[in-house]
Every structure is written in C-alpha cells, then in structure tokens.
Amino acid sequence: MNQPILSVSNLTTAFRVDGVWRPVVRNVSFDVAERETLAVVGESGSGKSVTALSIMQLTPPNNSRIEGSIKLGGKELLTLSNEEMRDIRGNEIAMIFQEPMTSLNPVLTVGFQIAEALILHRGLSRAQAEAETIRLLEKVRIPSAKSRFHDYPHRFSGGMRQRVMIALALACKPKLLIADEPTTALDVTIQAQILQLIKELQKEEGMSVLFITHDMGVVAEIADRTVVMYNGESVEAGSTDDIFARAKHPYTRSLLSAVPKLGSMEGRARPMRFPVVDKTTGESDVPVETPDTVASSERPVLEVSNLTTRFEIRSGLFGKVKGRVHAVENVSFSLQRGETLALVGESGCGKSTTGRSVMRLQQPMGGSVLLDGEDLLQLDAKALRERRKRIQMIFQDPFASLNPRMNVGDAIATPLLINNLASRSQAREKVAELLHYVGLSPDMAQRFPHEFSGGQRQRVCIARALALEPSVIVADESVSALDVSVKAQVVNLMLDLQARMKLAYLFISHDMAVVERVSHRVAVMYLGEIVEIGPREAIFGNPQHPYTKRLLEAVPVADPEQRHTKKSVSNSEIRSPVRAADYVPSPRQYREVSPGHSVMMWGQEWAS
Structure with a gap:
C-alpha cells in the first residue's frame, strides 16, 4: 500500500487561557492518500480549522501547544524548526483561507504577491516569475490575466479573489492543498465554479486536497472520504458514500438531516419546517408543512x-x-x-x-x-x-x-x-x-x-x-x-x-x-x-x-453518487451595473408563463 501524503495521529491542540491549557482538538487521526480529497466537516467550534492550522503550525507559538504526530510523506513536521517549516509552507503544503480579502495584502498587486512566492520558493528571476504568474492566473481561469497582473485585490470580485488565492497556493506545485471553507462566503454560482476549478486542477496537478467545510452538500460534491468532527473530536470517518448512506453517529445524522435538498419540496404548496435531530441521540422529529397563513383575498400589505x-x-x-x-x-x-x-x-x-x-x-x-x-x-x-x-x-x-x-x-x-x-x-x-x-x-x-x-x-x-x-x-x-x-x-x-x-x-x-x-x-x-x-x-x-x-x-447536490456528473457551470462573472450618466434603460417586456409566473424577455446576451 502506498504511503499517505499526510498522516495525522492523535493530534491534540490546546490553547492557554488565563494560565490554564484548554484542549480544542483531542486525539484526532486521519490519513490523506495521493490524489485523494478528504473532507473534514463540522460546525463552528468543532475544531476543524484549528486542525488545519496545527498541520501548518500557524497557531500562536506562545499560547498554543500541539501534541501527537503530523507526517508529510513520512517526514515528522512537529520536530521541524521554524526555518524548516517555512520551506514546507507554500512549497509542499499550501493553504487557501475562507476570506481571500484578509489573506491578500491590499497594498500589493496580486501579480507581485504570486511572483514573490515563486522567487522565494522556486528561485525564479523576476521576469521568469512574472511569466509564470500570468500562466497561473490563466490556469485558474482569470480573464485577461496579463492585463490584471498589476491590479490590486479590491479590483477583483469575491470569486476572482478566491481564484487568485488558488493560483498563489498552486504556485510551487504543492503535494497537499488545504482548503479551509474556501466557498462559504461565495454565491452559489461562484461556489460551483471554485469547486469545479479545484477538482480540475487536482486532476491536472496530481495533488491531494484536505477540504474543510460545514456544508454537507459541498462534501458530497468534492470528497472521496470524510471525517466528521464534533466538540474537538473525530466522531465518524469513512468513505463519503458510506457516510451519506449509512451514517452511524447521531451528530453526523443531524448534519445530514439539516441539509436542504433542492427538489425536496416537490408537490408541497406551503413552506415546510426542517427536521430537528438530537445531536446526542440521533432521534428526529417529523417535519410538517406550515399552516396556510396567506390572506390572498385582502389587499397586499x-x-x-x-x-x-x-x-x-x-x-x-x-x-x-x-x-x-x-x-x-x-x-x-x-x-x-x-x-x-x-x-x-x-x-x-x-x-x-x-x-x-x-x-x-x-x-x-x-x-x-x-x-x-x-x-x-x-x-x-x-x-x-x-x-x-x-x-x-x-x-x-x-x-x-x-x-x-x-x-x-x-x-x-x-x-x-x-x-x-x-x-x-x-x-x-x-x-x-x-x-x-x-x-x-x-x-x-x-x-x-x-x-x-x-x-x-x-x-x-x-x-x-x-x-x-x-x-x-x-x-x-x-x-x-x-x-x-x-x-x-x-x-x-x-x-x-x-x-x-x-x-x-x-x-x-x-x-x-x-x-x-x-x-x-x-x-x-x-x-x-x-x-x-x-x-x-x-x-x-x-x-x-x-x-x-x-x-x-x-x-451543490447532497448526493455523492452524482459527484462525477458533469455540470454545465458558467465561468462568467455577473456584469457590471455601472452605466454612463446619460444612459436610459430600454423598456422591458414580460410574458406570463402560467398564472402568477412571469419572465422577462431576454436578448442576445443570453442566447448562448
């Protein structure tokens, strides 16, 4: 059997609060194989992001303590010096954070920030680094990459900033990419673009991905195996197909039951409550439709x-x-x-x-x-x-x-x-x-x-x-x-x-x-x-x-069996609403498809 790219054993991370060491992650173990995507899933406070920061050794050195074993390709990371760990970060392990605007330096152009990593880790000249940066920006599907090299982060949309972060993470061809909630703050169409991009780049580069999220729909879309974390501990682990089909732990079942599934309301006229599952017993109530509250005969409020x-x-x-x-x-x-x-x-x-x-x-x-x-x-x-x-x-x-x-x-x-x-x-x-x-x-x-x-x-x-x-x-x-x-x-x-x-x-x-x-x-x-x-x-x-x-x-569809179904995801951004001072919008026409259902007549921009 091939040696895993990453092997985490009995990881325990504690923080010093008021002079007392308080463990936040306790005895967590998992492996990430070559070319595999492992999802670490759980709600806020479950310890999943602290697990990622512990692997990268980015927790505050004076107020945190990491115990256990973290091996990258057989090499123990917890025994490395700061200088040795700095060579690993960005080079062999790269990380994408949840909020790209706080991860990118606002006073430096995006091109400079990517080129800097290439010069530092790969020893390229400035000219070589700039050429490679443009290639990376094109690789993550940023339009007009050459002209955007000198743009600052605020000139990019949220989805495009996340693409820049992915380009930065891929700059040194890492063996492992850690993606910490990379799509949580994004719109559903931008999220779909980023997930598809990560899957395509993983296939091209042959890297492994540790994907951290609280969204079970995203887990079904991207992960081969899943680790479920609750209250700082790993409570369930297995193949994503097994977790979704035969979840054993009550907390896992509560997470899955709370995922809204598109199409689940078919045939129902009124809104419907979510099922409530007890996180300790796994017992669920039966969701019911809400009463008919709409006073359609009155004048609208x-x-x-x-x-x-x-x-x-x-x-x-x-x-x-x-x-x-x-x-x-x-x-x-x-x-x-x-x-x-x-x-x-x-x-x-x-x-x-x-x-x-x-x-x-x-x-x-x-x-x-x-x-x-x-x-x-x-x-x-x-x-x-x-x-x-x-x-x-x-x-x-x-x-x-x-x-x-x-x-x-x-x-x-x-x-x-x-x-x-x-x-x-x-x-x-x-x-x-x-x-x-x-x-x-x-x-x-x-x-x-x-x-x-x-x-x-x-x-x-x-x-x-x-x-x-x-x-x-x-x-x-x-x-x-x-x-x-x-x-x-x-x-x-x-x-x-x-x-x-x-x-x-x-x-x-x-x-x-x-x-x-x-x-x-x-x-x-x-x-x-x-x-x-x-x-x-x-x-x-x-x-x-x-x-x-x-x-x-x-x-995202919360069904792992549909993971390999090719989606027609558009990579286009929403167009700018800025118009010239003398612009006069053209009159819009609507047609009624069915009672109460109207749609705007669209032009050539939607023809494709």
Whole structure:
C-alpha cells in the first residue's frame, strides 16, 4: 500500500487561557492518500480549522501547544524548526483561507504577491516569475490575466479573489492543498465554479486536497472520504458514500438531516419546517408543512412599484456625474399578509439594495412603496419613523447590527422605549417574553452580544425586530452566515413566528435550497432587475429565464453518487451595473408563463 501524503495521529491542540491549557482538538487521526480529497466537516467550534492550522503550525507559538504526530510523506513536521517549516509552507503544503480579502495584502498587486512566492520558493528571476504568474492566473481561469497582473485585490470580485488565492497556493506545485471553507462566503454560482476549478486542477496537478467545510452538500460534491468532527473530536470517518448512506453517529445524522435538498419540496404548496435531530441521540422529529397563513383575498400589505435606486459616480469630490450604478431598476412586486416572497440572486444583483430601499434606509430615485396603502417614499422623517413600526429588518451579520457595549435586553427594549410604547418595567417584561418567544431564556437579557453564539445572536435580532409587532419583516441574508443545523433552527423559528403572528417576510437570499423550503413565491434578480417571478413551485419546477436555470444548476447536490456528473457551470462573472450618466434603460417586456409566473424577455446576451 502506498504511503499517505499526510498522516495525522492523535493530534491534540490546546490553547492557554488565563494560565490554564484548554484542549480544542483531542486525539484526532486521519490519513490523506495521493490524489485523494478528504473532507473534514463540522460546525463552528468543532475544531476543524484549528486542525488545519496545527498541520501548518500557524497557531500562536506562545499560547498554543500541539501534541501527537503530523507526517508529510513520512517526514515528522512537529520536530521541524521554524526555518524548516517555512520551506514546507507554500512549497509542499499550501493553504487557501475562507476570506481571500484578509489573506491578500491590499497594498500589493496580486501579480507581485504570486511572483514573490515563486522567487522565494522556486528561485525564479523576476521576469521568469512574472511569466509564470500570468500562466497561473490563466490556469485558474482569470480573464485577461496579463492585463490584471498589476491590479490590486479590491479590483477583483469575491470569486476572482478566491481564484487568485488558488493560483498563489498552486504556485510551487504543492503535494497537499488545504482548503479551509474556501466557498462559504461565495454565491452559489461562484461556489460551483471554485469547486469545479479545484477538482480540475487536482486532476491536472496530481495533488491531494484536505477540504474543510460545514456544508454537507459541498462534501458530497468534492470528497472521496470524510471525517466528521464534533466538540474537538473525530466522531465518524469513512468513505463519503458510506457516510451519506449509512451514517452511524447521531451528530453526523443531524448534519445530514439539516441539509436542504433542492427538489425536496416537490408537490408541497406551503413552506415546510426542517427536521430537528438530537445531536446526542440521533432521534428526529417529523417535519410538517406550515399552516396556510396567506390572506390572498385582502389587499397586499406591501406593494412595490417601479422602484429605482441608483448611485452617482463623480469624477472628483465636487466633480460632475460621470456615471451611475443602476443598483435597482424598475422593480415591482407585492407581498400578502402571512406570505414569504424570496428575493434571490448573486452578490451585486441589487437584492439587498432593494430591501434597504423598501425600508428607506437607502433613498430611491423613483417608484412607490405602499405599506398598507400608504407610500413610504412620500413621508417626512417623523411620519416615516412612525410607520417603520410596521416594517422591520433583520440584517445578515447579527454581530455588526448589535451594539457591543449594550446588553441584549437593552437592545431589544430600545425600540419600545424610543417609540414610547412601554415604561421601563413594561419593557423588561416584554423583553423576557420576546426572548422566550425566540427560544432563549429571559435571564440572558443581561448578557452582551459577544457572549452568544452566531445563531443565538440572530435570535436576539429577530426578537428586536418583533418588539414593535410589525406586519412585514425584511430578512436580508438572515441565515447565510450560520452553520447548517443552526440555520435550520432559525428558519424553523421564523416559520413558527409567521404562523403565529401572520408575518409577511421579504426573504433576501442567495441560497436556493433554503429559499425552496421557506418561500411561497420567488423573485429572481439580475443586474438590478427582476428577470423572473412566480409561485415557488413554478420557479423551481419550471424555470424559464437562463439566469434562473444557471442558479439552480449551480446548487451543490447532497448526493455523492452524482459527484462525477458533469455540470454545465458558467465561468462568467455577473456584469457590471455601472452605466454612463446619460444612459436610459430600454423598456422591458414580460410574458406570463402560467398564472402568477412571469419572465422577462431576454436578448442576445443570453442566447448562448
């Protein structure tokens, strides 16, 4: 039997906290064979990223302790000096991190950063390194690689920055590539591109891949074998096919059950809760459809017509307008009481700006936003503040939307107090009630945001949004940053609250599998415009616009048997919404495919 490229035995990593050594990873063992992809999967806090950093010996030297054995091609890494380890890093083992913008130096061009690694590790001259860098950028499918050599990281999109990181990682032809959550922050189509790229490059270069993720759909797509981590320990390991078909550990089964599967809602008219699985016993409840809450006979609670939001680009601080970002262009939709309308699309398509424009957190240039028949865009500041009691927003990042110096009880009580809806003692009672409502205990009111997990912080934000008893909630990527099981819990909470309070949700997301689960209707956005809108079952069962089809085809399928099925993944980026100052959009035409299902007529740009 061939010797594995990487062999990890009884790895234990501890950090010193307040003078006490606390183990974060305990007795973890696994091998990575030649040309193999091993996935290490688990939720935040399971120890998977610390395992990767331990292999690279990138944990802080003064406050961490690594024990056990880590062998690369038979060579023990834990006994190497810093200088010897520096030769291994980037040369024999390369790593791609989750957030490329924090991994790339913002004041150096991407070409310089890749060339620097080639000069340092492979001893190339500057001219040779530049030529090799351009070849690497072309290899990772960056268009016009030669002209982009001198661009800085901020000039690239998220997906293209991740491609630059892959080029940097491949520069010295490593034996092993460690990819730590490389697609988590990316849109579904960009994620599909990066996964396909890693698979193709692995085949071309003959390298092994250690892929770290919490997304079981991605695991099914890319991994030959899988190690499941929970609470710092490896609880299950085996071939990916076996793990998916015959998972033994309750935690593995809970992870798999929480993965939203595209197509699982076929034949169901209403949203459906995720199954809840006990992580210690593996026992699951039976998910049920939510009650019929949509009041279709009434006037819509929210009516948006021809909403247009543009951002001016000036040639200087006081210069004339030289162009505009057409972020939202003639967007129209309605929302019934008790209904969820999902707004989907890639980053930059205008969906978040639409949500902020509806709330008037961003001032639109034109159109109307009727809340219970009253146009929010025509109100003065005082009247708008009064009407905002009926429409609230949940933001993507709960940590950024909570004041770190204010305990969560005060954060939830503040809307009640500033609107004079309760005295301080009444507000405290309401806070306790709301915390109980969202599955938290009332005594947590005295805690600060940093003392909660990501899922708990999002529950606090939901409680704050509910404080004023709104009719409409704009949920902007409210579950995108959460682990798969926490995401399922928060989605279930939102569905339960909708059934109880007849809330209307404008659910903004790029996660098509979650959207299929929670929505009544779906609107697909591209370049600031709605290109297709209709009932959820029509959009997912009979998509018409090429862009809708592209989004659905890119969703990772949580089935290892389909891993080798060739996907038609487009490598094109979303086009720029920047237009000349005198640009006038051409009128758009829609055709009705079926009742309530309309699609924009498209031109030559989608012909291929």
